[in-house]
Structure formats: C-alpha cells, structure tokens
Amino acid sequence: MRFFSDNAAPVCQPVLDAMLAANTLDTAYDGDRWSKALDGAMSDLFETQVACLWVPTGTAANALALAAMVPPHGATICHAEAHIQVDECGAPEFFTHGAKLLLVEGHGAKLTPAALAETLGGIRDDVHQVQPHAVSITNATEYGRVYTPVEVAAIAEVIRPRRLGLHMDGARFANAVAHLGCSPAEVTWRAGVDALSFGFVKNGGMGAEALVFFKPELAAATRYRRKRAGHFLSKGRFLAAQILAMLEGDVWLDNARAANAGAQLLAQAAGERLVQPVEANEVFLRLTADEAAGLRAQGFDFYDWGVGEARLVTAWDQGAEIVAPLAQAIAAL
C-alpha cells in the first residue's frame, strides 16, 4: 500500500469522465468553452472576481505566480523548507530570471510574522541587496500544517507597508480548506493573498492546476509567460475540464476530506510518536529503522524522513477505512 506520495494516486472518476466528455471538436489553446468557463467558476468559488489560468503542474503555477510579482532583481521570502526552494530544481529562479529566495526558518515549515519581520528588518534598502517583492507561504505546508485565516492575515499585515505580494502555494489547498472548514475566500484574498496555486493533481486530478490571481491584472503578462514557458497546451480543454470537474459538486473538498480523515486515523494510532500535529493529509512520526522495516514488510510503502522519522501521506482514495490496516500496524508497534 502506497503512503509515499499523493502524487502517485490514481485519477478520480469525475475527472476522467470530464476529460472524455471534452474529446469533442473544439478550438485550440484556451479558446474552448471549458477554458472560457474557468474565470467564472473560480470567481464563484472565491466570491470575488478572479483571473484563472490552467497549467499542467504546480511547479509551473508557483513559478508563474512569483514571476508575476517579483522582478529579476528582486526576491521572494519563503520558508527554508518550502517546496519552491527545495523541490522545484530552481523553477522560481528560472521563471523570475534569477530573483532570489530569501529563506526563513520556522517550525512545521510555517512562517511566523515575527520571523518574517526580522528578515525584512535585516535587508538594507540600497542597490547592493535584492529587495523583497513577495512572500510565498504553503498551505497546507510541506509538513502538513495549516495556516488559519488569522495567521495568513498576520503575515499580510507585516508586509503591507512594504507592498509585497503574497503568494500561496496551495498544492494541498483543498486539504487545508477541508481542515479549516472555512470558505476558500476567507483563507486567501480576504486574508491578503494575491495569487494562489490551487492544486488538483495530488487530490484526484491528472495534470491540471489552477493559477488564481485575486488581482486579475496580474494575469495579463502571465498569459505571455505561460506560452513562452511551453505551458500553453494546444488541447487546453482537457486541463480546464479537469478543474471544472473537481469544482463541480465539491469533488475537491470531498476528496480532501477523505485524505484528511485517513491521516487522522493514522495520527490517532501514532499518538506520542507524532512529530507534527496532523492537520492535513501528511503524518510525520518517529519510527526506528526496525519499526520502519517491519511496516514495510507488511506491505506499507512510505518515505523515511531523516533519521528515526518517517512521512506517511494519504491520498483522496485513502479514507479512514482504507488506511485502517496501517493504523493498526502502527498501533501494534
């Protein structure tokens, strides 16, 4: 059983159905009716006028979002363990043409307003240093932690005087919203977020993510950058259809709730072993090499996380019932 990544999960049926339905004659690129429906569907979901672009990967969404806010001679502030820093092979630097990532530490891969303020305070306002133009936070974080609307707003408050943009890497945005029980608007633009990488691939999609601009004017140049980066698929209707299928009937929320529920079951079994509170669909726990080997011998596949720790990830198709065997195996350690 797979617990190493939600990236490896299958595609859910509504997405497959929508793709098959999209296989009818239509115009190329984003001239089709599915692509044209995206802005409206996302604006409805977020209760405000947004501009939404489909892209095939979260890396593309993140890097395009940053490029829309940060000039080549600028910088983005993010956590030292942010996906954009450690897992995208320099995509932000590629798309922004070399803007720096300025790194901040913090438990659970979360930025705190205090740490952010300290970093900002250490940057001289002269031409010898790159000046920050944006902050990027991940929600849920790389450690499965969730920023509340209040926490996001506190970060926005710190950067407002310097007019920095605020980007949210939402590769697991659905898991965060499912955990929070708030509206998508509450934890994004109402809290100060300017651009969201809204992930679907980890949550049952196949190859489509939504880049949502809450300041729609940021989208204009991004449309050129998307094409220039080779991310403007000629049969874009198949990407738009995926996203629309996920939004319809709240498939995105249902899928995330299932994954979160699976993680909660594992968390209960892990008890004192937990390294991080479990708020989304990732469980970090202490596990000796022997214990890890034991679980693997029972057919459970997952990543070690440094020495003596492990990471378990549940996906949309791994609700509480499905993960019960692993929960029992952990409890039995």
Added chain:
Amino acid sequence: MRFFSDNAAPVCQPVLDAMLAANTLDTAYDGDRWSKALDGAMSDLFETQVACLWVPTGTAANALALAAMVPPHGATICHAEAHIQVDECGAPEFFTHGAKLLLVEGHGAKLTPAALAETLGGIRDDVHQVQPHAVSITNATEYGRVYTPVEVAAIAEVIRPRRLGLHMDGARFANAVAHLGCSPAEVTWRAGVDALSFGFVKNGGMGAEALVFFKPELAAATRYRRKRAGHFLSKGRFLAAQILAMLEGDVWLDNARAANAGAQLLAQAAGERLVQPVEANEVFLRLTADEAAGLRAQGFDFYDWGVGEARLVTAWDQGAEIVAPLAQAIAAL
C-alpha cells in the same frame, strides 16, 4: 467543419484507452513502467540507442532541445517563418537564456544549404557576435513541405565543419515520414539530426510530445531543465502512455497517412490555386475574399493566410472521405 488546425482535433481512441489503462497505482514522475519503457520503444523505432523525454507541448520539446545545444551567448539558425521564431512567444530565448535565433529566408519555410552557408559565412568569429551552435529545421515545415533524407543530410554537411547541432522540429514529423515512406531513422540521425521534437498532439494525442536525443548524453542536463521549467508532471505515466499507444501498431503513421490523404484530395481539387506543393497535411491555396466567404458559408472553417490566400489543415480524423465535401466545394469555385 474544422480545417483551421490539427491542434483542435479530438484525441484518438488508442490514446484514450492507454490513458485509462494507466490509471492504476504507480510511482510518481517518471518512475513508472510506461515512462521507463520510452527509451526502449523509441530506440526500437529509430534503430539506434536514443534518450527520450516526454513533455506536454511541442514548444517545450523545441525549447529544451535548443537549450541542450546552444549556450546563452550562442545562436540557433532557423527559417524566418519557423514556428520557434514566430509562434512560441520567445520560448527558445527563455529556455536558452537569450540565445539568438538567426533567420534565413527560403521558399516553403525550407532552409537550403546555400542560404545556410551564406548566413554562416557572414558571421565574424569574434566575441562581438553571437556564434551559431545549432540549426533548427521543421519537418514537415510550417508550409507543409517535407525535407527528404538527402536534403537533411545536405544541411548537416554544411554545418559539420563548425560542429553545430541539428534539431528537427517534428510537430508534424509523422506526416513527413508518411509522405516520404522512409524509415524514421533515415530522415533523422542517419541524415545528421541530433535531436527531434517528435509530435503527437496534432496527430491524435492529447498532451504528450517526445523529445528524442540521438546523442543520449544531451539528455542528462535536460532532465534538470525539464523539471526546472515545470514540465516534469507528477503523473507522467499518462504522458508516456499516450506516446507508447501512438507507437504501438503504428498508430502514429496510420493517423498521419489519413491526414495526408485528406490534404491530397484537397490539393487535387485546388489544382492551379496551390501556392505550395502539398506534401503533408497542409494546403495553401489562392482564394479571393469572396471565395473564402463562400466556403465559410458552407460551414468550412479555416484561416486566411495574408491577402488572397488561405490555409487548410487536415487532421488524423479527416481522411479523404471526410474532406470530400470541401474538395468538391473548392472544385466548384
């Protein structure tokens, strides 16, 4: 009826079937068995050891190929009407970090050895001028013209003394091979091609193209560049499956033959109106504004091409029978 672009055609059934079949649990990125099978399948097809990377778009394939051969301070020589110059919003410049495209004229968007030699001769070998590191040709060209193996070899001959790389944009490679009736090897590496963007999307695929390196060592850095550019899809198995499905049983050739046959029927109907010989699946013909309006009134959709000309493109699903009504309408003009 659609004749404006093969980009807008539907996805063929073998590709859809393969995608559905790939929707089983497997590892992420390119660790799955479909992705792992690509090198072998392509090496078989090309009768030599190649390295093959899937990417979602032809623009990504082209730009990555050039980045593998041309440093930022170098240049690629291509036709003035090459897709990489006029239709990719500067993707080659983005991926190569600013390498120039040096443009050469030529009928039918074809480079001739003579024109190429003249361009090379005009470049001073000093640090004030960017030095060419590669030549890119499109086969079939943007005007539906086909380079024969002999013609490709003649170009390779011109650039060999300067050790330039040779890239082939094969967005319609299948149509070219179908026209030539030669082996894929003959018109590529045996004629001197180092890297091929092997297109499937215009030919019945959904969102997968193959970047084929005949010098496999060029692939190593490209794997990083692909990730960095956001083109390393986490569910890459769905891209690999598309390509494998197209290769199996020569679907790629059958589809291209159908499209070519449709174009031939239109060519016969167009007769003296033809502006270019029809060798692949594009037909360029003289058409007055009134004639164009007349065809459109009958439900045929296509692009004007400058003043007094038009472009008709047939796709894999538009064989001779399907295009017969348009052929008759043209003949009746």
Added chain:
Amino acid sequence: MRFFSDNAAPVCQPVLDAMLAANTLDTAYDGDRWSKALDGAMSDLFETQVACLWVPTGTAANALALAAMVPPHGATICHAEAHIQVDECGAPEFFTHGAKLLLVEGHGAKLTPAALAETLGGIRDDVHQVQPHAVSITNATEYGRVYTPVEVAAIAEVIRPRRLGLHMDGARFANAVAHLGCSPAEVTWRAGVDALSFGFVKNGGMGAEALVFFKPELAAATRYRRKRAGHFLSKGRFLAAQILAMLEGDVWLDNARAANAGAQLLAQAAGERLVQPVEANEVFLRLTADEAAGLRAQGFDFYDWGVGEARLVTAWDQGAEIVAPLAQAIAAL
C-alpha cells in the same frame, strides 16, 4: 594612421585632468559629488528633468535602457544592422532576459516610419507572438547617417498608439548633434525619445557613458539592474568626472565637430566613390582591393566593408588637418 575605429583614439586632456582631480578622498559608488552632479548637468543640457546613470560601456547603456522598457516576453524593433543586433554579442537579450530583437531593413541603417509601420502591422496581438515594447534607433547610425528631429518624431508618431518606448543609441550622438546644429533636446525627448545612450568613449572619453532617461521614473529599477550587472563601479567618481568634463565648455561638441570635419574632407576627396552621404564621422566608399592595398601601403589603416567597399572612421583627434594626407591619397587614386 588609424581610420579603423574611433574606439581606438586616445583620451582627451580635459577628461584626463578631471580624472586626476577626482583622485581625492570621497565616498564610494555614486555617493560622491561628481556622481551627484550628473542629473543636474544633464538636465541643464537637455533643458528638462532627466535621470542620468554612468556606466562603463555603450553596450551596458543600451542593454540597460532596453531592459527598462521591454519585458522578457516582449521585443524591441531595430534595424537589421543595428549595433545592438550585430555587435554586442547578445547583450540586449542578456539584460532583458531574452526579449527578441525584431529586425527591419532600411538604407543607411535607418528605420523609416513606413518600414516600422509594416513590421508592426505584421505582428498578431496574441500570446503566441512576442509583442513589441520599444523601438531602438541609432543616431548617428552605424553607417554614419543622421536622423533629424523631424525623422525621429515621425518614428515616435508611428509607435505612439501602441505605447512603445523609444530608445536612441547615441554612441555617436555628439557627431549627430554636431551635424544637425540643433539642441540636444530637439532630437531627443522633444521628438519622443524616452532613453538615450549618450556616448563619450568614441569621442575622447576613457570609459564612461551616460544613460539618460527622459522619463526619470525608468531609472529606479535600472539602478538595481546596473549593480546586478556588475556595472556599479565602487570608484564611480572617475566615471562621473569624465562625463562632466566632456559637458563642461562643450568639449563633447568640439570633439565631435573635429571628427565630423575630418570625415567631410575625406568625403570630398572620395566624391563619386561614396556609398553613403557623409553626415557624421564615418565614410563608406567604394575601393578595389588594389586601391585598398595601396592606401594601406601608405600607412592608412581601415576596415574593408564587404567586397569592394571600405569604412573610414575619423576620431575627435583627427580634424581636417590631420586627415589631409588620407584625403589626398584618396583623391589621387
């Protein structure tokens, strides 16, 4: 005797004197009083508020100017033989992060409003094509031709509706103004120029050029780009001092007048041989290989210009008297 380039000429005495005078204790970078005086001195010269940055080379000035106006996914329109296209090893592409140069033909390396309008008309307003954001003209041109204020204004008129920036490469701006007899303002901002690379090195300076922004707000980001490009010299006072010395007492104009006068003498001697009207300090003339060899045997050094033509360049230290021997030698051919 040197006629191959004004780049090779010595540095004039006022510049040397000013540099020696600047060798006193002062602050670093551009905090010194010479650097601080630049904006004022240039604003006086141009009769309007400008922002002026020193840089060590014309290539840096040109590339920074374009980077201030053109995004990476945009383009600059220039002449096919513009220095920025053929002699800067891709500096514009480096500084703009890959923005294209779209090339226009024209006699004497001059852009005409008609050719410019035709180029603009051929660019589709969609995301597949890079959109022009600026035009760059060289005054005096690479063929020693001069744009009049009326000609510059006509170009500005063409691009105004599309809000393109207008850059003037003034490596030989002094020679152009000396020829025109107009005010510097007249042929720049009053005619629609937004940024000028004001050259001093070819005209008696050592290693300092002025990048003059007539829209001072363009300078803000450029200050970061200058540092980032390694062009923010810590002893910048020696660059500022050079420029101020050239402005003081109109040394820049006197030097240019001398060079132009030398060129005029050569032009008179060349008579029917001239390929281009001589308006600045460059003379292009027909010369057989034997004739060229003959002149070289007499000690005159210059460049061949293709087959059967040659280029003679006079510098600030080569007024009419100095060039008389060459003029006589040409007349005697």
Added chain:
Amino acid sequence: MRFFSDNAAPVCQPVLDAMLAANTLDTAYDGDRWSKALDGAMSDLFETQVACLWVPTGTAANALALAAMVPPHGATICHAEAHIQVDECGAPEFFTHGAKLLLVEGHGAKLTPAALAETLGGIRDDVHQVQPHAVSITNATEYGRVYTPVEVAAIAEVIRPRRLGLHMDGARFANAVAHLGCSPAEVTWRAGVDALSFGFVKNGGMGAEALVFFKPELAAATRYRRKRAGHFLSKGRFLAAQILAMLEGDVWLDNARAANAGAQLLAQAAGERLVQPVEANEVFLRLTADEAAGLRAQGFDFYDWGVGEARLVTAWDQGAEIVAPLAQAIAAL
C-alpha cells in the same frame, strides 16, 4: 578620516602613471599590447599557465567566474554572509541565469570542511533539487579572516569527489597573501582553486580587476559572456595597464602590507574589544553607541556593524603612521 571602506580610497600613483602612459594610439578592446601582456604577467606571478581577463568590477569578476562553472540549473555553495550573496544585488543569479546560492554558516564568514560536507550530504541527487557545481570562498573574508593554503586544500578535498569547481573571491586577495606570506600559487591553484577574482580596486587601483582562470579552458566562453555583459571596454588598455602597474615591483603586495599594518595597529589598540582576529585590513570591534559617537566626533568615519559593534577598514594609503590617531583614540576609550 575615512575608515568606512577601502573602496573609497584614492588611486595610487603607479596606477595613474600607467594609465597616462597607455593614452597612446592603439587598437581597441583587448587587442592592445597591455591586454595581451596580461596572461603572461599573471602566469609568471602564479607560476603556472593561466588565462586572465580584465573586468571593471569585482562583482563582474565573481559573477563571470561562477557562470563559467555553474549551469543555470546548478548551484554554488558559499557562506551565508558572502559578498556574492549579500552585496551584489543578485549578480551571480544574473550571470548564471538563475543558479542558486546554497548558504552555509560559519564563524568569521569562513566555510569549514565539516559544514560544507554536511551541506553536500543533505542534497538529494535527483532532478527535484539543484545540484552544486561550485564552491565560492572569499579570501580574505568579509570579516577580514584569512584562509591558509591548508584550509583551502581541505575544502578542495571535500568537493573533489563531486567534481565541483572552486572559486576564490579575492577582492582582498592581496591582503590575504600579505598576511600569509606565502606565494600566490600556494593559496590558489596549488590548493585546488580553479578561478580567482583578483581584486585591485580596493588596493589602489581605479577600475580594473583580474579574473584569473587556473583552468585556462574556462576562459573561452567567458570572453563571450564578458562582451555580452557589457564588460568588454573598447579602451581596455586602460584596465590592463592598471593591473600590470600593480603587479610590477609588487605594488599590490606593498599596498596590502600597508593596509594590514594599519589594521594591526588598530587591533592592538582594540585589545579585548575585538570580535574577530585581525588578519587583513578589517577590524571588527565592540563599541557602544556612545563610544562610536565619541570617535566620530573626533573625525573618524566608519560603519556600525549591527548593535554594539563597528567595522573599521584600512586602505593602502592608511599604514600604521596614518592610523595612529585612531588607534590612540580607541585605546583612550
């Protein structure tokens, strides 16, 4: 009296004399006899065949050196307080097209082999992470600390198995060598250094630094990059002349010894106040706000360094005698 930066010091007489002597007719760019003599002079100094390029700034030298060793999808490991990270406005990212700087902590801005090994060990060898291609160390460091040949060799030892390049930022290389009393070869290529930014501007030069490649083959592409970056001055003879003048008769060493001696006198006066051992020409000491104000009231100018500390920098013209008043003032605190 200036103690805030050696950048602000005047130019020494031998450099001025050499520049005046270079003001004779010669060819442009690096075709002159001074530029041509650089390789030989540096090869003599370093007792091995090197390739040497002049550039106007240390930032350009550093960034070009890194671009010669690190691809855009790679990384350079350096200290978190390295000049290339905190004081060059992203020049390394600009010249390498976005390669990351991976930061390591260490006292006195020195990298230790252990810290380096730990950083290397934490980088997964997969396409999701940028792979290090070079290490950059500063000698003397930003805190006036000096790497010995043994220390440099220990760093080289760590990175040899991964074939990383080793760059030395030698903005104050002269001060380091003067302190070490070793040969320039010993602390560079013999210890494993591949490229050196050899600084002269802080040490009595005007605007010329030497980029020295101990692997001369690295210079070839760099010559194009230098031009492309606008750093190929047309009157390059004035840069070459500066460097040659500094080398002749060991002016570079004499100047550095004087600056170091000045710093030693200050160090003795500072005694227990010292925060760092004084090994070059920088003195970091504890100083209360009142004490700092007191010194400034006596006419001594310097930078605060965080809270309760200050940085004093001596220059080539500030030997022991010149700095005696400040030493006395410190002792009297």
